[in-house]
Each structure stands twice: as structure tokens, then as C-alpha cells.
Amino acid sequence: MREQVERLLEQARQQLEQASRASEVRDVRTRYLGRRGEITGLLRQMSSVAPEQRPLVGQMVNQAKEQMEALVERRLKALESEEMDKRLADEKIDITLPGLPAGPGTGHVLVTAMKRIEDIFLGMGFSIAEGPEIESDDYNFIKLNIPPDHPARDMQDTFYVDAEHVLRTHTSPVQLRAMLERAPQVPLRVIAPGRVYRRDPVDATHLPNFTQVEGLAVDRNITFGDLKGVLEEFARSFFDELTVIRMRPSYFPFTEPSAEVDVSCTVCMGEGCRVCGHSGWLEVLGAGMVHPQVLENGGYDPGAFTGFAFGMGVERLTMLKYGIDDLRHYYQNDQKFLRQFRSL
């Protein structure tokens, strides 16, 4: 029995030394100390040992068992810590890697387009006027000939801050403010660029906030011909020298007469294509002669002065100029989209 125990102990010791992984050590433990293990087997054979030798043999086997357990434990600890060290080394993250370069920033395509539009009108003698984005109902609607029950309010259904204030639905109130500031001096020539807000759903052609540039000229003897000349000059400067415009009768509460203004299609040059719906024309802005009542609200005598006004959406103009097919691209901050316009 003693020899058998010593042989098992020696075998286990060798196997433990050869084990290179914690799982192999656990296998050795099962082989000798498990429920069907060799040492456990010896304890079961105690019945075949002579009764007077049992205490001695029992003690010997138990000592061997304890010894083996200690060996297993030691080897297991050593291998586990080795394996942990190896894993830590493998999974080490090198935080000294250089980051991605940020590169120089560029103007957003809308900002660039807006500057271009401003430059064109500055060149024609207009100056830039600004006003608040939270506007009074009075300035945003009533003084522009849109009383509370007017159906035109529905088209601009908007964000009310309180009963008397709205997020402006157009930059027209800025025109009014400019008139009240300058009246009765002439000539008055201003453009009003800025953000406007309407309760529109977000899709390829609508956003709840967008950018407008409106323009206003007041002087003696201003005619519809002056309006057409200014818009034609703008269209040629912004799109292409060969661009022509056409004006169709329309309605706005603050101008009379009013017109929708189209430019010849920038893609097919008027031949007709998918972009222009095969009409050869693209609708780009609204315009008209300032309504006498609005002139009067602005402090100008409509008997002595006339004026014209126009308004355009910067997002739409920019879409047409660069062939952008979805308004949402402007506000998603996708650098792959924005980078295309960095050299403009």
C-alpha cells in the first residue's frame, strides 16, 4: 500500500510539472482526487486492509491526499497568474498611437452661398440689415398686411413664443424695421439675410428652420422694371451668365403686384430635363412691388414713393446651384458631404 501511494504521489508530481495550462492541472486533480480518482479509490479499498493496520494506512493515504492537494493548488496558482500576465500583455492598448488628424475647418456650404448672395447685392448698392429671430406678431404679420384672420397665416403656421411673439416666419419684419428706421430718407436699399422658422415636417424639401435672404428698395419712381433688372442681374451672377428669368403673377399680402420668379434650368439650360420637370424653368423666389399699406406702415408716403421687395430661400438656391438633392444634407454634419464644397 505504501509503495502504491508513493508511486501515485510521484506520478502526480510529474504530471503537474509537465502541465502547461491551468486546465491540465485541473485534469490531474480530477484524475487523482476526484470522486473516481486514484487516491479516492485507495480510500475505498480500506475494507480490504487488515483492521489493525487501518489507522496507519488511513493516515498515510490522507497525508498523501493533502500533499497532492497542496501540490495541485501551488501549480494552479502559478499557471493562473502566468496566464493572466499573458492575457494582460496581449490585450494591452497602446495609448501612444497618434490620433486622427483634425485638418483645417472650412465654411459650411450654406454660409459660403449666403456670403456669395450678400456680395452680389452689396455690389448693387444694397446694405445688410438684421433683426431679431423672436419677433412680435405685429411686425411679423399685422404690419405686413396679414391680420389675425388672414388665410396667409395658415401657410406660415408657426412657433408662438407667447400670444404676441413668434419665431419669425420670414425676414420681412426686418424690412419693416429698416423702413421705420430710415423713413422718409431715400434711397433705401437693404437685404435681410437670416434664419426663419415654420412648423414644417422634416423631409427632402422641408425643414422647420431655414435661411432666407429678402431684399427691399424704396425710392421715388421705382418700377417693376427695376425689380426685374435687379433679379436678372442676381440670377446671372449667382448661377450662370446665360441664365434668364421669367416672372409669373402670384399673390403675397405685402406686395402688389406680386410675382413668382423662375430661372432657366441650371441643368439643361432651358431644354427640359428631370430636374426642372421638363419645363425648362426652376422656381427660385417670390417678389413684387411693396404694397402701399406696407409702405405707409413703414413710414413712407405711398403717394410719393414706390418700392420693390423679394425673398429667396438660401437652401433651395444652393441645392439648384450644386445639384444637392436633399435639404437634410445641410444639417447632418457629414464631412464627406461638406468637404465637396470646401474649395468654393
Ligand SMILES: [Zn+2]
Ligand atoms: Zn432642366
